[in-house]
Structures are given as structure tokens and as C-alpha cells.
Amino acid sequence: MKEDSPELIVQLVVNDRPYRVVVAPQTTLLQLIRDHLGLTGTKEGCGKGQCGACTVLMDGQPVNSCLILAVQAQGHRIVTIEGLEQDGELDPVQQAFIDEGAVQCGFCTPGMVLSARALLDRLPHPDEGQIKEAISGHLCRCTGYSAILRAIRRAGEGNKPRK
Amino acid sequence: MDVFRYLAPESVEETLQLLDEGAGGVKVLAGGTDLLVQMKERGLRPGLVLDVAGLHELRGIRMEGKYVWIGPLTTHWDLAHSALIREHGLALAQGASKVGSPQIRHRGTIGGNIANASPAADTVPPLVVLEAEVELRSLNGSHWLPVESLMEGPSRTALRPKELITGVRFPHRAPGSRSQYEKFGSRQALSIAVASVAVAAVQEKGRFARVRIALGSVSPTVVRATRVEEILTGEALGEDLIAQATASVAQQCRPIDDVRGSAWYRCQLVEALLARILLCWGEEWMAG
Ligand SMILES: Cc1cc2nc3c(=O)[nH]c(=O)nc-3n(C[C@H](O)[C@H](O)[C@H](O)COP(=O)(O)OP(=O)(O)OC[C@H]3O[C@@H](n4cnc5c(N)ncnc54)[C@H](O)[C@@H]3O)c2cc1C
Ligand code: FES
Ligand code: FES
Numbered sequence: 001m002k003e004d005s006p007e008l009i010v011q012l013v014v015n016d017r018p019y020r021v022v023v024a025p026q027t028t029l030l031q032l033i034r035d036h037l038g039l040t041g042t043k044e045g046c047g048k049g050q051c052g053a054c055t056v057l058m059d060g061q062p063v064n065s066c067l068i069l070a071v072q073a074q075g076h077r078i079v080t081i082e083g084l085e086q087d088g089e090l091d092p093v094q095q096a097f098i099d100e101g102a103v104q105c106g107f108c109t110p111g112m113v114l115s116a117r118a119l120l121d122r123l124p125h126p127d128e129g130q131i132k133e134a135i136s137g138h139l140c141r142c143t144g145y146s147a148i149l150r151a152i153r154r155a156g157e158g159n160k161p162r163k
Numbered sequence: 164m165d166v167f168r169y170l171a172p173e174s175v176e177e178t179l180q181l182l183d184e185g186a187g188g189v190k191v192l193a194g195g196t197d198l199l200v201q202m203k204e205r206g207l208r209p210g211l212v213l214d215v216a217g218l219h220e221l222r223g224i225r226m227e228g229k230y231v232w233i234g235p236l237t238t239h240w241d242l243a244h245s246a247l248i249r250e251h252g253l254a255l256a257q258g259a260s261k262v263g264s265p266q267i268r269h270r271g272t273i274g275g276n277i278a279n280a281s282p283a284a285d286t287v288p289p290l291v292v293l294e295a296e297v298e299l300r301s302l303n304g305s306h307w308l309p310v311e312s313l314m315e316g317p318s319r320t321a322l323r324p325k326e327l328i329t330g331v332r333f334p335h336r337a338p339g340s341r342s343q344y345e346k347f348g349s350r351q352a353l354s355i356a357v358a359s360v361a362v363a364a365v366q367e368k369g370r371f372a373r374v375r376i377a378l379g380s381v382s383p384t385v386v387r388a389t390r391v392e393e394i395l396t397g398e399a400l401g402e403d404l405i406a407q408a409t410a411s412v413a414q415q416c417r418p419i420d421d422v423r424g425s426a427w428y429r430c431q432l433v434e435a436l437l438a439r440i441l442l443c444w445g446e447e448w449m450a451g
Contacts, residue, residue, distance in 0.1 A: 008169060025169035025212065028199075048200050049267055050353060061240070061269040067199045068270065069192075071169055072216060115265065136352030137264025 012073045014039070015083030023070040030054045032070040033080055041081035041110045045139070052138030055111030056080050062115045062137070081110035084117060093117050093155045100151035104142035112138050116152045125156055164202050171214040175300070175329060178215055182325045183302045185211050191327060192216070193236055194270035196263070197279045221274070221329060224248060230332040235274025235297075239286070240265070242273060251335045254289035254342035254361045261285050261346045264353050274328045277310065280320045280384070281355075287314070287385045288361035288377035289344045290333065298330035305329065311377075314384040340365040340373070341444070345436040349423060356380045357424040358432035360412075362440050364395070366448060371395045376437070381416035381429050388415040391437070400448055405441045409434045 010021050014037060021036050033042050033056065045051035047066045054066040057079040084091035093116045096102075103109050112135055119126055119134035126134070131152050140148060172178040182189055188210035192198055201207040215221065215236065222234040224245050231251045233242070242248050243260035262268050262276070262285045276286045277297060287310065296307040299322060310331075313320045322328065342363035348354030359379035365372045374395045376388040391412050398404050413430035420426050 006166065025167055026164040048204060049196060049263070052264070052266060055266055058269075062266050063269050064196075064266045067196055069169070069195065069199070069212075069214070071171070072192075072195070072214060074171075133352075134265060137266040 008071050010071055010074050012075065013077045015079055021070070025069070025071065027070040028066055029056070029068040029070050029073050029078070030065040032073070033065060033078070036070075039080050039082050043107055043110060045107065050139070051108075052111045052115070052135075053107055055114050055138065057114055057118055060118060060121065062111075062118050064137075079114065081113060084113065091117060092158060093120065093152070096151040096155040097148070100147050100154060102143060102147040102151040108138055108140040108142075112140065112148055116155065119152070120156055126152075128153075131156075164199075165208050167209055168211045169214065170211065171217055173217070175218060175220065175327065178213055178218070178327055179300060179302050179325075181211070181213055182327060185213075189213055189324070191278075193272040193275040194238065196267050196271040197275055215327070226335065227332065229334055231335055233273055233331040235277075235328040235331060236272050237274075239263075239268035239271050239273070239276070242286070243268065252289065252293045252333055252342060254292060254344040254363060255286060255295075255333075257344040258285040258287075258289040258346070258359075258361070261344075261348075261356075267353075273331055277313065277331070278320060278322055278328060280314055280316075280318050282317055282382060282384050283356040283359070283380040284385070285344075285346060285356060285359065285379070288359055288379045289342065290331070291377040291385055291387065292342055292361045292363035292375040293333040294363075294375070295331060295333035297328050298332075299323075299326045300329040301326045307332075311385075311387065317383050337365055337373075339367060343440045343443070345439055346379070347432050347436060355423065358418075358429045358436060360433055360436040360440060362437070369399050369448065371398055371400065376412075378412070378416060378433055380423075381418040381433055383417070386415065386417075388412050388437075390415055400441065400445045405438060405445065408441065409438045412437050 007022050033039050043053035045053035049064045049067045055062050056065045058076050093113050115134050190209035192212050192214045222236040224233050239259040239262040243256050248256045276284045290310040295310045298307050344361045346356045346359040356379050361377045364374040374392040376391050379385050391408050394408050412433050418426040418429035
């Protein structure tokens with residue numbers, strides 16, 4: 001059984017790097033990522049699962065980090081927006097967002113990009129319906145979504161699944 | 164969120180022990196998509212949170228004798244993508260696929276959806292029409308209870324604080340049987356059902372048998388539409404029958420007016436959703 005004390009130790013892998021972090025029971029995964037690890041690409045919008053700004057990949061699946069306790073990430077593999085770039089090269093999804101002008105204020109972008117990345121890893125050539133479904137857990141207040149859809153379609157066209 | 168004690172028990176036995184000792188102040192944590200919202204927003208303050216997510220024996224989908232067995236920690240995502248669930252209980256796969264968003268479906272579990280007992284819970288009408296049961300276990304033993312009898316009111320169930328849901332099961336599909344779930348929300352993702360309908364039935368020589376209909380979001384709990392079940396039973400599907408069935412379904416609702424829709428609107432919706440299912444089956448029955 002885990003230590004029954006107000007301070008808990010979490011061991012997890014974030015962006016391929018192992019971490020050992022001391023947290024309080026009520027610390028969320030979002031707080032661990034932003035405040036303990038200083039990875040501020042992950043955003044907090046609503047704090048209750050509605051907006052998708054806090055989305056990270058947990059064992060490859062998009063999840064709302066605002067609704068997960070940090071301790072629940074024990075032993076799991078997390079990818080944040082900072083983890084997509086490899087050897088100084090942007091992920092093709094990130095590049096497509098730039099090329100299509102799919103970023104305005106940018107608040108929704110990290111989550112959108114991660115959900116798109118997970119989709120393309122699962123379905124290398126998604127159709128329009130599958131793309132819409134994949135980003136249905138994200139709100140964007142700026143773009144009107146069409147540029148985002150175009151960007152994901154474009155990334156899909158040149159897609160080779162990672163790893 | 165306020166401070167609480169957190170424990171991650173290593174077995175079901177240990178969980179039951181801790182539930183037994185802790186009485187009312189303990190909350191079981193599965194995916195957390197209901198519990199954490201309630202703790203953040205609605206002032207729920209458990210003294211002890213028992214994280215059961217690591218109990219692998221409570222996860223999975225498999226055939227067990229004449230049942231399809233589902234571990235309570237199975238996520239909506241896994242339910243929606245399971246070939247076994249699609250084959251034996253299509254309505255449940257459809258319900259699970261309509262929960263929240265992909266992110267919520269990756270975390271939210273069937274056990275949490277049942278225990279939370281919202282009249283809008285998307286897996287509950289399908290479970291009710293599939294004649295599903297839940298296994299409730301405490302230190303004193305375990306028993307199976309129909310999902311239908313578990314629901315006592317909004318957020319109120321027959322689940323006792325010392326009990327854990329340790330299994331969900333429904334009988335495998337009889338020849339000629341089918342099921343379907345339709346939900347209406349104010350938009351396609353991230354919207355709680357304004358009304359929903361699940362139907363399961365067997366087609367015997369072109370006639371309805373073993374009809375079960377459950378309605379979501381139109382009463383304090385998910386309810387059966389027994390009057391409509393009677394109307395359909397023994398009859399062949401046709402336009403008149405569909406008209407008769409949809410005309411009487413609203414009488415089986417006790418809807419409320421709220422921000423999502425008026426009582427009148429919800430009644431119109433259940434009629435339309437039921438008609439949609441029956442029309443869709445009608446076409447296929449006549450074609451086949
Ligand atoms: C943004 C958002 C959108 C949503 N949309 C929908 C929707 O469209 N449709 C829908 O139906 N729901 C929706 N939900 C609600 C929620 O996601 C589901 O009810 C989910 O299935 C809950 O499961 P969980 O594992 O996250 O439960 P948790 O939050 O972990 O637990 C919920 C409750 O169940 C109890 N519990 C959990 N597992 C067990 C067990 N094995 N034994 C005994 N008690 C247990 C907990 O103690 C708690 O009281 C939404 C939630 C959010 C935040
Ligand atoms: S901050 Fe997590 S979904 Fe909005
Ligand atoms: S770019 Fe501003 S919210 Fe999407």
C-alpha cells in the first residue's frame with residue numbers, strides 16, 4: 001500500500017524522462033506538470049473536464065489532467081506538448097498548425113495538437129468525421145475550428161506513425 | 164480541493180476492509196471524472212479517498228458462462244471499442260461512445276457511471292434493457308442486483324457505503340435479438356443527455372418478443388417504459404404500431420423543466436428518439 005501521509009511520492013515518466021515528485025494528495029496531474037515540473041505548455045481553462053486545454057497523453061491516450069490526481073499518474077507515461085518536438089524538429093502536427101494558421105491566442109493549441117497526434121498514431125489517415133470526433137473534447141474560442149481541421153488533415157496526408 | 168487521506172489498496176479484500184472501517188467518510192476513486200468534479204465544485208469532502216484504479220481484477224470484458232462480464236473499472240473507451248460488447252449489447256457500446264469526450268471516455272468507467280446514478284448516465288438505459296446486473300461486495304459477502312433495482316433516485320442507489328461494485332454482467336445475445344441507444348444532447352460532444360432511449364427486443368417470426376425500453380433524463384432515475392413494451396409485444400412492426408408506441412411513451416415520463424430543456428420538450432424528444440429506433444429497425448426487418 002502507498003504511504004498514508006499528507007505527502008506522497010509519485011514516480012512517473014514525462015516526455016521520456018523519469019521523475020520522482022513529492023505531492024499532496026489533492027495535487028492534480030495538471031498542477032504537477034505546471035507547478036512542480038515547470039512545463040507550462042499545458043493550460044488550465046475550466047478545471048472540470050469541459051474545455052480540453054489541460055489535455056496530455058497518458059500511456060498514449062488524451063486525458064484531462066485537471067481531473068486526475070497527481071498520485072494517480074504513478075507508474076504512467078505522460079506526454080505534454082513540450083515532448084512532441086524531437087531533436088529540435090517540430091512534430092508534423094505542430095508544423096501543420098503553423099502552416100495552416102491554426103493558432104490564434106494559442107490557449108487551446110497544446111491540447112488540440114496532442115489529441116491530433118494521438119489520433120494520427122491510432123489512425124494514420126483519418127476521415128473528416130474521425131478528426132472532428134478526436135477534437136470534440138476541446139474548445140477553441142478563436143479560430144472557428146476550420147483551420148484546425150485543415151491542419152490535422154494536412155498532417156494526416158504526410159503521416160508516418162511515430163515509433 | 165480540501166486535504167484528504169489517499170490510499171491505493173492492493174486488493175479487493177483490502178479495499179473492503181478499509182470501506183468497512185471508514186463508514187461514511189470514505190470515497191472510492193475510479194476514473195475520477197465525477198468524483199473530482201464533485202470535490203472541486205460541490206464541496207464534497209471525503210476524509211479518505213480509496214484509489215481502486217490499480218486493481219486489475221476489476222478491469223476487462225469477457226464471456227463467463229451465459230453472460231458477458233465487465234469489470235467495473237472498464238473505461239467507456241474500451242466498452243465502445245469492444246467487439247464482444249458490440250456483438251452482444253450494441254446499445255451499451257453506443258451509450259459508452261456518447262459519454263462526454265474522448266478524454267472523458269479514456270478515464271470514466273462503467274462502475275463510476277452506475278454508482279454516480281445520474282438519470283442522464285449514458286450506460287444505464289442500455290444496461291437496463293440488456294437485463295444487466297451488478298455485483299455488490301462487502302466484507303459480509305456479495306450479491307448480484309439488477310441495475311434497474313439499484314437506481315433509487317438522482318445520485319441515490321441501493322449501493323451501501325461499505326460495498327464495492329466488483330462486476331457488471333448481462334446475458335449474451337439471444338438469436339434474433341437486437342438493441343439500440345439514442346441520445347439527444349444540446350450538441351454532439353460534452354453534453355449531458357436532454358433525453359435518451361434504449362430499446363432491446365427479440366424478433367420472433369416477424370413479431371416483437373421480450374421487449375425492454377428504458378428512458379434517460381426524463382424522470383428522477385432511468386425508467387422502464389413498460390406500457391410501451393406491452394404495446395409492442397407480440398405485434399409486427401409497422402407504421403400504425405410505431406405511431407401507437409410513440410404516442411404513449413410520454414405518459415411514462417416524469418420530466419422536469421431545467422436549463423437543458425422543458426418538460427414538454429423532453430416528452431417530444433423521447434417520442435422522436437423511440438420513433439427513430441423503431442423506424443430504423445422496421446426498414447431492416449422488412450428488408451431482411
Ligand atoms: C466533462 C464531463 C462530461 C461528462 N459527460 C458525460 C456524459 O455525456 N454521459 C455520462 O453518462 N456521464 C458523463 N460524465 C460523467 C462521468 O464521466 C461518468 O459518470 C463516468 O462514468 C464516471 O466514472 P469514473 O470512473 O470517472 O467515476 P469516479 O468519479 O471515479 O466515481 C464516481 C462515483 O462512483 C463511485 N464508484 C466508482 N467506482 C466504484 C465501484 N467500483 N464501486 C463502488 N463505487 C464506485 C465513486 O465513489 C463516486 O462516488 C461527464 C463528466 C465530465 C467531467
Ligand atoms: S482545464 Fe481541464 S478540461 Fe478544462
Ligand atoms: S486559438 Fe484561442 S482558443 Fe483556440
